[in-house]
Amino acid sequence: xxxxxxxxxxxxxxxxxxxxxxxxxxxxxxxxxxxxxxxxxxxxxxxxxxxxxxxxxxxxxxxxxxxxxxxxxxxxxxxxxxxxxxxxxxxxxxxxxxxxxxxxxxxxxxxxxxxxxxxxxxxxxxxxxxxxxxxxxxxxxxxxxxxxxxxxxxxxxxxxxxxxxxxxxxxxxxxxxxxxxxxxxxxxxxxxxxxxxxxxxxxxxxxxxxxxxxxxxxxxxxxxxxxxxxxxxxxxxxxxxxxxxxxxxxxxxxxx
Amino acid sequence: xxxxxxxxxxxxxxxxxxxxxxxxxxxxxxxxxxxxxxxxxxxxxxxxxxxxxxxxxxxxxxxxxxxxxxxxxxxxxxxxxxxxxxxxxxxxxxxxxxxxxxxxxxxxxxxxxxxxxxxxxxxxxxxxxxxxxxxxxxxxxxxxxxxxxxxxxxxxxxxxxxxxxxxxxxxxxxxx
Numbered sequence: 461x462x463x464x465x466x467x468x469x470x471x472x473x474x475x476x477x478x479x480x481x482x483x484x485x486x487x488x489x490x491x492x493x494x495x496x497x498x499x500x501x502x503x504x505x506x507x508x509x510x511x512x513x514x515x516x517x518x519x520x521x522x523x524x525x526x527x528x529x530x531x532x533x534x535x536x537x538x539x540x541x542x543x544x545x546x547x548x549x550x551x552x553x554x555x556x557x558x559x560x561x562x563x564x565x566x567x568x569x570x571x572x573x574x575x576x577x578x579x580x581x582x583x584x585x586x587x588x589x590x591x592x593x594x595x596x597x598x599x600x601x602x603x604x605x606x607x608x609x610x611x612x613x614x615x616x617x618x619x620x621x622x623x624x625x626x627x628x629x630x631x632x633x634x635x636x637x638x639x640x641x642x643x644x645x646x647x648x649x650x651x652x653x654x655x656x657x658x659x660x661x662x663x664x665x666x667x668x669x670x671x672x673x674x675x676x677x678x679x680x681x682x683x684x685x686x687x688x689x690x691x692x693x694x695x696x697x698x699x700x701x702x703x704x705x706x707x708x709x710x711x712x713x714x715x716x
Numbered sequence: 717x718x719x720x721x722x723x724x725x726x727x728x729x730x731x732x733x734x735x736x737x738x739x740x741x742x743x744x745x746x747x748x749x750x751x752x753x754x755x756x757x758x759x760x761x762x763x764x765x766x767x768x769x770x771x772x773x774x775x776x777x778x779x780x781x782x783x784x785x786x787x788x789x790x791x792x793x794x795x796x797x798x799x800x801x802x803x804x805x806x807x808x809x810x811x812x813x814x815x816x817x818x819x820x821x822x823x824x825x826x827x828x829x830x831x832x833x834x835x836x837x838x839x840x841x842x843x844x845x846x847x848x849x850x851x852x853x854x855x856x857x858x859x860x861x862x863x864x865x866x867x868x869x870x871x872x873x874x875x876x877x878x879x880x881x882x883x884x885x886x887x888x889x890x891x892x
Contacts, residue, residue, distance in 0.1 A: 502866035502876065509868035516783025520812075585813075593782055593815040596840075596892045597872075604867040 465584075469650065470528055472643025473584070475546070476653060477525040478536070479641055479689055482547035484518035485537055486696070487511075487568060489703050490555045499558055506604060510565065513597045517572075520590040527586065538707035542697040546641075546689040550633035552696045559612050559622035564630050566605035567667070571637050573598045574662050578654030587652065606670055613675035627677055635683035638663075733768055740766050740773060743797045750786040750793070751871045754832045757790060761820025764811060772805040773798050778816045780892075781872040818873075818892050830855040834874065835888035852888045854879035862888075 465473060491511035498504035522533035551568065555561050576598055579591035612623040638660045647653040671677045706713055731739075744766070745758040757763055757777070765776040775794050779787055791808050798806045818837035821829075826836035835855045854862050859881035866876040874887045 502868075505870070506866060506868035509872055512783040512785070512872060513781065514783075516781060520782050589812040589815070593812045596815060596817070597781060597783075600867060600875075600890060607867075 465528075465652075468643055469647055469652065472641065472647050473652065474525055474528050475641040476644060476647065477521045477528075479546040481518040481521035481525070481536070482545050482689075483551050483568075483637075484514040484521070485703075486545070486547040486699065487551040487565075488514040488518070489699055490551065490553075491561070491565070493555050494561065507561075510601050510604070513601065516597070517594045520594060524586050524590060534707070538704045540700075542692050542700055543690065545692065545696060545700070547692075547696070548633065548636040548689060549686065549691075549693050550630065550636060552693060552699060553630070553633070554695055556626065557622055559619065560626040560630070562605055562608040562612060563623060563626040565601070566609045566670075567630060567634055568637070569598060569601040569605050570666050570670075571634070571659070571663050573602050574659050574666070575654065575656070578659055581651075582653065583651035609671070610675050613671075613677050623675075624677055627671065627679070631679070632683050633686065636686045636689070639685060639689065641689070736768055737766055739801060740768075740775075740798060743801055744775070744794065747790075747793045747797050750789045751873070752829070752832070752834065754828045755821070755825045757794070759822055759825035759828075761816065761822070762790070763794075771803075772807060773803045774807040774809060776809045776811050778811050780816050784872055816892070818889055821889075829889065833886055835877065835886060837889035837891040840891040852877060854882060854884070855886055855888075856884050857882040 488511040491507045491514070494507045495504060498507055518537070519533055522531070522536055525531055525536070526533060550564065553560075553564070556564075573595065576591045576595040580588055580595060582588040582591065609623065612619040614620070638656050640656055644653060644656070648655050668679065672679050741758065741763075744763050745756050747757045749755050749757055749760055749762075760780065762777050762780060763775065764778050765774075767774045767776075775798060777790065777794060779790075787810075791810070794808050795806050817840050819840050821837065829836045833855055835852050838851060851860060852862055852864075853860055854877075857879060859879055861880035862877045863880060864875060865878050865885070868874075869876045869887050873890055873892070875890055876885065877888050878885045
C-alpha cells in the first residue's frame with residue numbers, strides 16, 4: 461500500500477478521480493445514443509460494448525473516490541447538475557455523424573490508453589490497480605476506433621470529407637483533456653498521478669503517426685486549452701436530463 | 717461452530733482444513749460462468765482465494781471486465797454455492813490485483829470453449845499498446861485464415877470472426 465495522503469492531496473485526488481469518471485460517463489452516454497441507430501448491427505453492438513466498458517471504468521474511479529470520501533457512486537453520477545460535472549467539452553458534444561463519433565472516440569481512446577499506461581505506475585496502489593485493469597480493456601477500443609478512422613479516411617470521397625471535417629471540428633477540444641485539476645501538480649510530484657504533459661507528448665506523436673501518416677488526414681488546427689472543466693457547452697444539460705431521468709423520477713429503482 | 721456436514725469426513729470424524737477447502741473449491745468449480753455456461757468461474761480463473769477463519773468462509777474473486785453486467789450474479793452464485801454446503805457466514809470479496817487475464821483460463825476449459833465453438837484466447841502477454849489484433853485460430857477447422865468481422869461480440873469478452881477456410885462464422889475470446 462502507498463503512504464497515506466495528506467489533506468490537500470486527498471482533495472486533489474478526489475477532484476481528479478471525479479473528472480476522469482465524468483469523461484467516461486458522458487462519453488458512454490453519447491455512445492449509447494447509437495444503440496438501435498448504428499449503421500450496421502455489429503457496430504451497434506461494438507459501441508454498446510465500448511460504452512459499457514467506459515461506464516465500468518467510471519465505476520472504478522468513483523469506487524476509489526468513495527474510499528476517500530465515502531460518496532455513493534450512483535449519487536455522484538445521477539444527482540449532480542451540469543455545473544457540477546467536470547467532464548471535458550469534447551465528450552459532451554452531440555454524437556454527430558458516424559465519422560464524428562469514431563474520430564472523437566479514437567482521440568479519446570488513445571488519450572485514455574496512454575494515461576492509463578502511465579497511471580499503472582502510480583505510487584498510490586489503488587489507482588495503479590484500477591489503471592492496470594482498465595488498460596487491458598481500453599486497448600480493444602483503441603484498435604477498433606483506429607481501424608474505423610483509417611477505413612473512413614481512406615474510403616470514399618464522401619467518407620474522407622466527413623472524417624477530415626470531424627477531425628477539424630473536434631481537434632481544438634482535445635486540449636482540455638490535458639488540463640490539470642487544482643492540486644494535480646502536487647500529486648504528480650508525489651508519483652500518485654502521471655505527468656499529463658508527458659502523456660500529451662506521446663499522444664500527439666501517436667496522433668500524427670495514425671491520422672497524418674497512415675490515414676492521410678490534414679492536422680493543421682491548433683488546439684486551444686479552453687476554459688476549466690466546470691464550464692460546459694449548452695449540450696450537457698439536456699444530456700444529463702435524459703441520462704438522470706429514471707434515477708431522479710424513481711429514486712428507489714433497482715439495479716436491473 | 718458451523719453446523720453443516722461439510723465439516724465432517726464420511727466416517728464422522730472432524731474434517732481437516734485442507735479437506736474443507738477442497739470441498740469449497742469443488743463447490744465453486746460447479747458454478748457456471750453466467751455468460752458461457754460450458755466453463756465454471758474456477759475454470760475461468762475468477763476465484764482467486766478461499767480462506768476459512770473459524771466459522772467464516774471468505775471467497776475472493778476478480779472480475780473479468782470492469783463493466784461486466786454479470787458481476788452481481790457471480791457474487792450471488794458464489795455465496796449460494798458456499799451456503800449450500802451448510803456454511804452460515806460467507807463473505808465474498810472482490811479484488812483487482814493482479815488484474816484478471818485470459819492466461820488464467822485452464823487448458824481443459826480452453827478445449828471446452830473450442831468444442832463449444834468459441835476460439836480460446838491467444839496468450840495475452842504484457843507489453844506495448846498496439847493498434848493490431850493478435851492472431852486467432854478457427855475453433856472448428858483450426859485454420860489461421862480467419863477474418864475479424866467485429867471487434868466486439870455478444871459479451872464484453874468476445875469478438876466475431878469468419879473462417880476463410882471452412883467459411884464458418886465463430887466467436888473468439890479476446891486476449892486480455
